[in-house]
Amino acid sequence: xxxxxxxxxxxxxxxxxxxxxxxxxxxxxxxxxxxxxxxxxxxxxxxxxxxxxxxxxxxxxxxxxxxxxxxxxxxxxxxxxxxxxxxxxxxxxxxxxxxxxxxxxxxxxxxxxxxxxxxxxxxxxxxxxxxxxxxxxxxxxxxxxxxxxxxxxxxxxxxxxxxxxxxxxxxxxxxxxxxxxxxxxxxxxxxxxxxxxxxxxxxxxxxxxxxxxxxxxxxxxxxxxxxxxxxxxxxxxxxxxxxxxxxxxxxxxxxx
Amino acid sequence: xxxxxxxxxxxxxxxxxxxxxxxxxxxxxxxxxxxxxxxxxxxxxxxxxxxxxxxxxxxxxxxxxxxxxxxxxxxxxxxxxxxxxxxxxxxxxxxxxxxxxxxxxxxxxxxxxxxxxxxxxxxxxxxxxxxxxxxxxxxxxxxxxxxxxxxxxxxxxxxxxxxxxxxxxxxxxxxxxxxxxxxxxxxxxxxxxxxxxxxxxxxxxxxxxxxxxxxxxxxxxxxxxxxxxxxxxxxxxxxxxxxxxxxxxxxxxxxxxxxxxxxxxxxxxxxxxxxxxxxxxxxxxxxxxxxxxxx
Amino acid sequence: xxxxxxxxxxxxxxxxxxxxxxxxxxxxxxxxxxxxxxxxxxxxxxxxxxxxxxxxxxxxxxxxxxxxxxxxxxxxxxxxxxxxxxxxxxxxxxxxxxxxxxxxxxxxxxxxxxxxxxxxxxxxxxxxxxxxxxxxxxxxxxxxxxxxxxxxxxxxxxxxxxxxxxxxxxxxxxxxxxxxxxxxxxxxxxxxxxxxxxxxxxxxxxxxxxxxxxxxxxxxxxxxxxxxxxxxxxxxxxxxxxxxxxxxxxxxxxxxxxxxxxxxxxxxxxxxxxxxxxxxxxxxxxxxxxxxxxxxxxxxxxxxxxxxxxxxxxxxxxxxxxxxxxxxxxxxxxxxxxxx
Numbered sequence: 024x025x026x027x028x029x030x031x032x033x034x035x036x037x038x039x040x041x042x043x044x045x046x047x048x049x050x051x052x053x054x055x056x057x058x059x060x061x062x063x064x065x066x067x068x069x070x071x072x073x074x075x076x077x078x079x080x081x082x083x084x085x086x087x088x089x090x091x092x093x094x095x096x097x098x099x100x101x102x103x104x105x106x107x108x109x110x111x112x113x114x115x116x117x118x119x120x121x122x123x124x125x126x127x128x129x130x131x132x133x134x135x136x137x138x139x140x141x142x143x144x145x146x147x148x149x150x151x152x153x154x155x156x157x158x159x160x161x162x163x164x165x166x167x168x169x170x171x172x173x174x175x176x177x178x179x180x181x182x183x184x185x186x187x188x189x190x191x192x193x194x195x196x197x198x199x200x201x202x203x204x205x206x207x208x209x210x211x212x213x214x215x216x217x218x219x220x221x222x223x224x225x226x227x228x229x230x231x232x233x234x235x236x237x238x239x240x241x242x243x244x245x246x247x248x249x250x251x252x253x254x255x256x257x258x259x260x261x262x263x264x265x266x267x268x269x270x271x272x273x274x275x276x277x278x279x
Numbered sequence: 280x281x282x283x284x285x286x287x288x289x290x291x292x293x294x295x296x297x298x299x300x301x302x303x304x305x306x307x308x309x310x311x312x313x314x315x316x317x318x319x320x321x322x323x324x325x326x327x328x329x330x331x332x333x334x335x336x337x338x339x340x341x342x343x344x345x346x347x348x349x350x351x352x353x354x355x356x357x358x359x360x361x362x363x364x365x366x367x368x369x370x371x372x373x374x375x376x377x378x379x380x381x382x383x384x385x386x387x388x389x390x391x392x393x394x395x396x397x398x399x400x401x402x403x404x405x406x407x408x409x410x411x412x413x414x415x416x417x418x419x420x421x422x423x424x425x426x427x428x429x430x431x432x433x434x435x436x437x438x439x440x441x442x443x444x445x446x447x448x449x450x451x452x453x454x455x456x457x458x459x460x461x462x463x464x465x466x467x468x469x470x471x472x473x474x475x476x477x478x479x480x481x482x483x484x485x486x487x488x489x490x491x492x493x494x495x496x497x498x499x500x501x502x503x504x505x506x507x508x509x510x511x512x513x514x515x516x517x518x519x520x521x522x523x524x525x526x527x528x529x530x531x532x533x534x535x536x537x538x539x540x541x542x543x544x545x546x547x548x549x550x551x552x553x554x555x556x557x558x559x560x561x562x563x564x565x566x567x568x569x570x571x572x573x574x
Numbered sequence: 575x576x577x578x579x580x581x582x583x584x585x586x587x588x589x590x591x592x593x594x595x596x597x598x599x600x601x602x603x604x605x606x607x608x609x610x611x612x613x614x615x616x617x618x619x620x621x622x623x624x625x626x627x628x629x630x631x632x633x634x635x636x637x638x639x640x641x642x643x644x645x646x647x648x649x650x651x652x653x654x655x656x657x658x659x660x661x662x663x664x665x666x667x668x669x670x671x672x673x674x675x676x677x678x679x680x681x682x683x684x685x686x687x688x689x690x691x692x693x694x695x696x697x698x699x700x701x702x703x704x705x706x707x708x709x710x711x712x713x714x715x716x717x718x719x720x721x722x723x724x725x726x727x728x729x730x731x732x733x734x735x736x737x738x739x740x741x742x743x744x745x746x747x748x749x750x751x752x753x754x755x756x757x758x759x760x761x762x763x764x765x766x767x768x769x770x771x772x773x774x775x776x777x778x779x780x781x782x783x784x785x786x787x788x789x790x791x792x793x794x795x796x797x798x799x800x801x802x803x804x805x806x807x808x809x810x811x812x813x814x815x816x817x818x819x820x821x822x823x824x825x826x827x828x829x830x831x832x833x834x835x836x837x838x839x840x841x842x843x844x845x846x847x848x849x850x851x852x853x854x855x856x857x858x859x860x861x862x863x864x865x866x867x868x869x870x871x872x873x874x875x876x877x878x879x880x881x882x883x884x885x886x887x888x889x890x891x892x893x894x895x896x897x898x899x900x901x902x903x904x905x906x907x908x909x910x911x912x913x914x
Contacts, residue, residue: 109779117776120772121769128909157909174908196780313689361891375689377831378890378891380622380696385883388887392874395872503697544700548701548704552697555690
């Protein structure tokens with residue numbers, strides 16, 4: 024049982040070599056439970072790489088990752104996903120050959136249809152749980168205003184719609200910690216706002232978010248804490264309003 | 280010990296031919312990012328064209344040159360007509376490889392229909408036998424080793440000393456960037472396919488010279504050792520393929536000498552599988568090659 | 575593509591016999607195509623070495639059915655020789671195909687590009703063919719193995735009844751095989767496999783154990799292949815490395831691509847077109863006297879087969895160029911309103 028005071032995510036001394044360069048050079052920060060933390064910094068700072076290592080997509084070359092106090096360093100992505108750490112990608116990766124609603128359905132955790140018994144038992148075995156998942160999926164599509172696209176193949180959606188589908192899909196997994204790589208990019212301002220409100224609402228229900236974002240306005244509105252990275256290192260950690268004025272943060276954005 | 284040295288000798292000879300083919304294959308991958316399985320059937324085509332010419336009295340080395348040029352032209356047409364358009368359309372990599380496997384089968388059986396399924400031979404081409412440091416090599420094998428070395432040197436000079444070579448290297452590493460620098464990437468591609476196609480045709484003839492007899496499966500059989508060599512050396516990189524060719528050739532011959540001759544092929548297969556599973560970018564592969572290989 | 579051992583037609587006419595042959599080939603080809611479709615069309619594993627699962631099933635059936643090598647005077651060498659009845663041998667074929675399918679699948683697990691995976695699996699099949707050919711004590715090497723008695727089930731009956739009974743057995747196996755296939759391609763698991771096909775990393779990001787799913791599919795696809803091989807060899811009566819050259823996978827692949835990848839009905843249609851119209855058509859043409867004369871005149875003994883391969887290869891390329899979704903594309907799944 025995690026205590027309310029313990030952060031949901033603690034990263035310490037994380038290192039990742041990538042292409043002969045120390046893309047992530049010993050970073051340490053934490054994400055508090057039920058909050059939205061922003062990971063910002065100029066291009067090439069190593070933010071995406073850090074995200075890739077934390078979620079298990081890439082193995083780390085050093086350091087530790089603690090999820091709710093438990094050491095999950097180097098675990099495979101799907102294991103972490105099952106523990107509630109789910110990420111979205113910078114270039115939206117939807118399942119093109121599946122319809123929009125199927126993209127959501129496939130993400131629901133613990134589906135009876137996917138077990139060995141489900142294979143044996145067939146429709147009678149998983150029909151009911153499938154029904155429940157269908158209901159949740161339709162609700163979510165409605166919340167994002169995409170009900171009419173439910174039966175379209177996901178590959179035919181626009182860029183912004185694909186991004187929305189990816190976010191919805193991540194939410195369908197009932198995550199504990201969402202790692203989002205530029206979730207607002209390409210979304211209309213109204214949809215952006217809706218998404219922001221939804222994230223805030225979800226944090227009240229206990230969800231934690233780590234956000235890589237370039238739009239400092241979004242970061243300002245959403246993030247209670249911000250981690251600034253540059254050249255693979257953490258420059259500063261704190262509230263956005265305080266950090267904005269600090270010289271080294273401003274320098275990082277200019278020098279890049 | 281004597282057995283070992285002799286085996287190494289055979290290995291160098293066969294390694295030279297494998298290197299010849301592997302370099303062409305590697306160049307095609309480097310330039311167009313495609314595993315061109317049709318390469319095997321194209322080598323067969325080279326061998327049969329050579330046969331056609333030799334049967335009409337052409338000297339074997341002239342026949343090699345002509346066969347090389349012909350296969351080079353066919354390769355350019357194949358890329359321009361089929362592979363490049365499919366890739367531009369966004370056809371997925373495994374669909375392209377299925378296309379090249381199918382095209383290889385079609386070409387192979389077209390050859391059978393025209394030339395017949397029976398075993399062919401170039402006749403007695405070996406020439407004198409030389410004894411060098413305990414190794415036994417025939418004159419034609421020595422010629423092939425020298426030819427391969429000259430061609431490799433020529434390729435090296437082309438790639439490093441000429442504008443064209445620089446353009447080829449640029450296009451291979453980043454086509455879009457090369458285009459924005461004003462390089463006519465399509466034309467550069469054509470030239471790369473012509474040159475590699477010529478190596479392919481030459482390799483086919485060289486194979487026919489060094490085997491007692493051959494049939495339509497010649498290219499298909501030797502393609503795998505060539506892919507193994509290319510992958511071993513780092514695919515996309517011609518220099519690695521040269522070294523890889525020698526390694527595969529020598530390893531195969533040594534294994535065959537000390538165990539069952541039928542296991543000659545298995546060595547090449549084994550090298551390829553192990554490399555793909557353990558170190559797909561090869562012994563000398565650069566990091567950019569790794570990125571291309573990973574899904 | 576071998577000829578069935580015609581041990582006396584009995585009361586059966588030539589046409590009736592030919593129909594039996596056609597049906598058996600159709601049935602076994604369907605099983606194999608469904609297996610390959612499960613691996614390739616649904617889950618995106620480009621298994622160019624699929625033919626080895628079929629071969630494994632065939633060989634397993636043979637060594638389970640035959641008595642020990644000594645009992646037949648040692649005229650062929652092989653491992654096993656358990657002399658077990660038909661259903662056991664068939665089950666052995668299924669298991670062998672499944673195991674081999676998983677082993678092949680392991681070579682494709684590394685994070686390689688799909689075309690590399692395809693080549694790796696192709697090389698595995700070539701390796702297997704070489705090893706089996708070379709290692710004579712294992713499975714009688716290049717000469718292959720011959721079944722005696724031929725036709726293990728109902729061997730005390732009329733040949734005519736035997737043959738139609740075999741068709742019945744194949745039909746039953748097809749029904750079971752189709753049922754198994756549908757279990758994998760419909761419902762939540764089918765959806766998940768298609769997601770893995772489309773983007774295995776995104777699938778892992780939402781918690782799918784891609785390795786386990788792939789191995790499961792390889793086991794099931796291999797089982798179908800093994801069943802196909804076992805049924806086929808039970809009918810033909812013999813099996814050798816020549817029967818499972820790597821081009822045979824191409825024939826199945828053509829059926830899957832032409833019919834419609836990922837789509838059970840489409841693949842069935844494709845198999846019918848390829849297996850029956852083309853492959854059997856080639857066999858049929860082979861017996862036409864005019865063509866036989868032509869073949870003799872020009873010394874092209876397998877002319878119709880060669881032309882058959884040319885047609886298949888060309889068809890594959892044409893379909894990938896013009897209609898990659900196949901004749902019957904995947905049907906878009908529609909979900910009803912929430913019930914209750």
